[in-house]
Structure formats: structure tokens, C-alpha cells
Amino acid sequence: MSGVAEAATAVDRAPSAAQVSAGNYRKGHVRLNGFDFTIETVAGERRAPHFPPLSNHYGYVCRTLGADGDQVDVFLGPGAADATLPVFVVDQVNERGVFDEHKVMYGFRDRYAARQAYFDNYWLGWNGLGAMTQLTQQQFAAWLFDGDTTAPASLGKAAKPVKGAALKLSQIAGRTDEEAALRRAFAAALATVRRSVARQLPGLIRKVIKASDARVQQILDELDMSGFSVLMDDEDLKAAIARILRKVGARELKQLKLAADEADGITDQVNVDASNFADAYGAELVGKRILSDGTLINNPSAYWRIDESTREMLRSLVSDAIDDGWSTGHLEKEVSDAAAFSDYRSEMIARTELARAEGIGKMMAWRRSGVVKRKRWLLDDDPCDICENNALQGPIKLDEPFESGDDAEPAHPHCRCAVVAETEEDPNED
Numbered sequence: 001m002s003g004v005a006e007a008a009t010a011v012d013r014a015p016s017a018a019q020v021s022a023g024n025y026r027k028g029h030v031r032l033n034g035f036d037f038t039i040e041t042v043a044g045e046r047r048a049p050h051f052p053p054l055s056n057h058y059g060y061v062c063r064t065l066g067a068d069g070d071q072v073d074v075f076l077g078p079g080a081a082d083a084t085l086p087v088f089v090v091d092q093v094n095e096r097g098v099f100d101e102h103k104v105m106y107g108f109r110d111r112y113a114a115r116q117a118y119f120d121n122y123w124l125g126w127n128g129l130g131a132m133t134q135l136t137q138q139q140f141a142a143w144l145f146d147g148d149t150t151a152p153a154s155l156g157k158a159a160k161p162v163k164g165a166a167l168k169l170s171q172i173a174g175r176t177d178e179e180a181a182l183r184r185a186f187a188a189a190l191a192t193v194r195r196s197v198a199r200q201l202p203g204l205i206r207k208v209i210k211a212s213d214a215r216v217q218q219i220l221d222e223l224d225m226s227g228f229s230v231l232m233d234d235e236d237l238k239a240a241i242a243r244i245l246r247k248v249g250a251r252e253l254k255q256l257k258l259a260a261d262e263a264d265g266i267t268d269q270v271n272v273d274a275s276n277f278a279d280a281y282g283a284e285l286v287g288k289r290i291l292s293d294g295t296l297i298n299n300p301s302a303y304w305r306i307d308e309s310t311r312e313m314l315r316s317l318v319s320d321a322i323d324d325g326w327s328t329g330h331l332e333k334e335v336s337d338a339a340a341f342s343d344y345r346s347e348m349i350a351r352t353e354l355a356r357a358e359g360i361g362k363m364m365a366w367r368r369s370g371v372v373k374r375k376r377w378l379l380d381d382d383p384c385d386i387c388e389n390n391a392l393q394g395p396i397k398l399d400e401p402f403e404s405g406d407d408a409e410p411a412h413p414h415c416r417c418a419v420v421a422e423t424e425e426d427p428n429e430d
């Protein structure tokens with residue numbers, strides 16, 4: 001048995017909540033390449049009730065001080081014993097995108113494997129990855145023991161920073177095929193709309209200026225964003241979202257430990273719900289709804305509208321173009337560089353949609369299960385007011401929305417909260 005595997009067998013797999021908060025339960029210890037690691041939670045177990053089961057052992061490097069005041073956290077990869085592998089230090093960010101603490105990815109063969117493993121250890125839609133810095137084992141030792149481990153590692157001098165957001169979309173392997181399909185679909189839709197906006201804008205600006213009434217809003221309103229309708233016909237996107245919902249639903253149902261004879265029927269119902277949602281999904285993204293006879297109508301209750309948010313993101317660009325009298329060439333260049341159409345944005349949309357699918361899939365399974373009575377909003381570190389208010393409500397009825405108006409997470413982009421099910425009836429009700 002390897003040192004890591006042996007250390008893992010020593011870890012108490014089911015410590016009580018009190019033991020976890022006091023930190024006094026059996027952990028595993030292993031020395032690798034001169035570093036002393038403590039394993040707190042083994043792969044397959046959860047770090048906390050609202051976390052998914054880990055795909056790697058998780059713990060910390062002993063005798064270090066992390067940014068959160070605890071020791072520096074680490075995920076141990078399959079190559080943890082290999083002294084030749086680089087080490088990847090994630091600058092984890094909070095819900096507001098501000099540096100929070102480090103997570104060290106130790107024992108991963110390259111930055112793609114490290115990045116993928118990082119996301120595998122969180123729930124869908126997790127937005128914690130800020131920068132990721134690649135270090136040699138020697139640089140890692142220097143950083144751990146002589147560097148400032150309370151500041152983002154990407155600011156360190158010895159380190160060569162690898163910016164998470166600076167990776168080209170095409171280089172980023174999705175965590176799953178479904179995630180990759182979402183990213184591809186959103187990137188393709190943004191590219192279609194980018195080309196169309198670049199064609200339309202010069203003419204619209206000329207027209208409005210000629211009318212000596214250079215109103216930004218008028219130009220924005222007139223921009224044709226119908227290019228986003230490619231999302232409605234994207235069969236890969238539809239299939240991916242259905243598979244994600246089925247996976248989330250199956251995971252939730254498994255946790256509820258239903259009787260075997262009931263479970264199959266309920267799973268079938270959730271799968272039908274997932275397909276129905278997926279059929280309407282693309283239309284909803286562009287603010288439409290398809291009626292049963294196939295006609296398309298505007299959907300005032302669309303969760304969010306990708307076309308409207310894109311319009312808003314172009315506001316300052318259009319106003320600069322008017323104020324500074326940009327040439328058509330300059331305007332085209334600015335449109336093609338606009339954040340609204342960037343790889344970063346398609347990744348953010350995909351991630352927010354994954355978080356939403358997590359919440360929707362949970363609700364589908366819980367509703368069909370018949371045993372989930374109530375739900376509760378669990379906060380991640382450093383949450384915003386919207387989420388805090390949801391959590392303050394305590395357990396609420398399954399079909400009631402939280403104060404933010406949401407049925408389940410996320411309450412906003414970058415939201416890292418999770419809603420959990422309660423199967424007990426409320427003792428105060430009859």
C-alpha cells in the first residue's frame with residue numbers, strides 16, 4: 001500500500017459535526033518529498049454536508065499558515081509521491097471575486113489536470129478559481145516556509161503565474177462532456193452575435209448621429225441580437241442540459257435512500273422532467289417560450305436574457321464610439337475585443353448555468369421523491385446580503401421560493417451557496 005493510501009485508511013470517515021469543528025477526530029499523516037501532509041477528508045467523503053463527495057484526498061500541509069488562519073489546504077493527486085511533478089497553487093476567490101485562501105493541487109501531472117481536479121472537488125458552477133500558479137517542488141517549499149502564504153501566490157516573485165481566466169477556451173478541458181458542451185454552445189452563440197453586432201453598429205451609429213440625437217439607448221435597443229437564437233436549435237446544448245439534470249437528480253435520489261421499488265418510477269419521472277426542461281431551455285435563454293403548437297412567444301418570466309445582458313454590456317462601448325467618433329475599423333476591433341463576447345464570458349455563463357442546473361435538478365428530484373418536506377439555504381464563506389437573507393429564513397417549504405425569489409441556488413452569478421433538503425416535517429406545523 002502506498003503511503004498516501006495507508007494514511008487515508010487511518011482517517012475517521014464519519015466524524016460528528018462537533019468533532020469537525022473542534023478538529024479532534026482521527027486524521028491521516030503522510031510525508032512525501034519532504035512535505036508533511038495531513039489528510040482530513042478522504043476521497044469519496046464530503047468535507048461538509050453541502051459539499052459533493054471528494055474526488056481527491058483533502059487536507060493540509062503541516063506547520064504552515066494559510067490565508068484563512070488555518071494551515072495551507074491541499075488536494076492530493078494520483079502522483080503525490082512523484083517528486084518531479086510541479087505543484088499548482090490556486091488563489092481561491094470568494095463570491096465577490098476577492099482572494100480568499102489557497103488550495104494547493106499536489107500530485108497532478110500538468111495544469112490542466114490540476115484545474116480539472118480542482119473543479120471536480122466542488123459542486124457544479126463553483127466559481128472559486130482565481131489565478132493558478134505553477135511552482136517547482138523547490139519553489140513550493142520556498143513559498144510555503146519563506147514566502148507570504150497569506151497573499152495570492154500569483155503575486156509571488158519566484159512563481160510563474162498561470163492566469164485561470166487567461167487560458168484560451170479551446171485549451172480548457174471541461175470537467176465533463178456536458179460542461180464542455182455548454183461552453184461550446186455559449187462561445188458559438190457569442191461569436192455569432194459578435195459578428196452581427198460588428199456589422200450593425202457602424203450603420204446604427206451613423207443613423208442616430210445624423211438625426212443629431214446620439215442616444216446610446218436607442219442604438220442598443222435597435223441592435224439585432226437574434227443571433228442568439230442559435231441556442232434554441234443547439235441539440236448538443238439541449239442534450240447536455242438534460243444529462244446534467246438527470247445526473248443531479250439521480251445523485252439526489254440516491255442520497256434519499258428510497259425503497260428500491262419506488263426509486264425506479266421516481267427516477268423515470270425525474271428524467272421526463274429533465275427532458276421537458278431541456279426542450280424549453282434554449283428558448284428561455286433568449287427570452288422566448290415555445291407553445292405546444294410550435295409558435296414562439298415572448299416569455300416575461302425568463303430567468304435571465306442573454307441578449308439583454310449583452311446589450312447592457314455594450315453600453316460603454318457604444319457611448320465611447322459616439323463621443324470619440326471612432327472609425328468603423330476601430331469600432332470593429334473594439335467589438336471583437338469586448339468582454340461581452342470573450343471566452344471568459346462564455347465560461348462564466350456556462351458556470352452560472354451549471355450552478356442553475358444543480359439547483360433545478362435538485363428541486364426536480366426532491367419534488368418527485370415525496371419525502372423531502374423542506375429545504376434550507378447553506379452559505380459559502382463570505383456570502384453577500386442576498387444569500388445571507390435566504391439563509392436566515394432557516395428551513396422553508398419545498399415549493400416556497402427563498403427571499404431572493406429563487407427556488408434553489410444560485411441567487412446571482414458567482415453564487416457559491418447550496419440548498420439542502422430536509423426530510424423531517426417541521427415540528428411547529430401539523
Ligand SMILES: [Zn+2]
Pocket residue numbers: 095380383384387411414415416417
Ligand atoms: Zn450565494
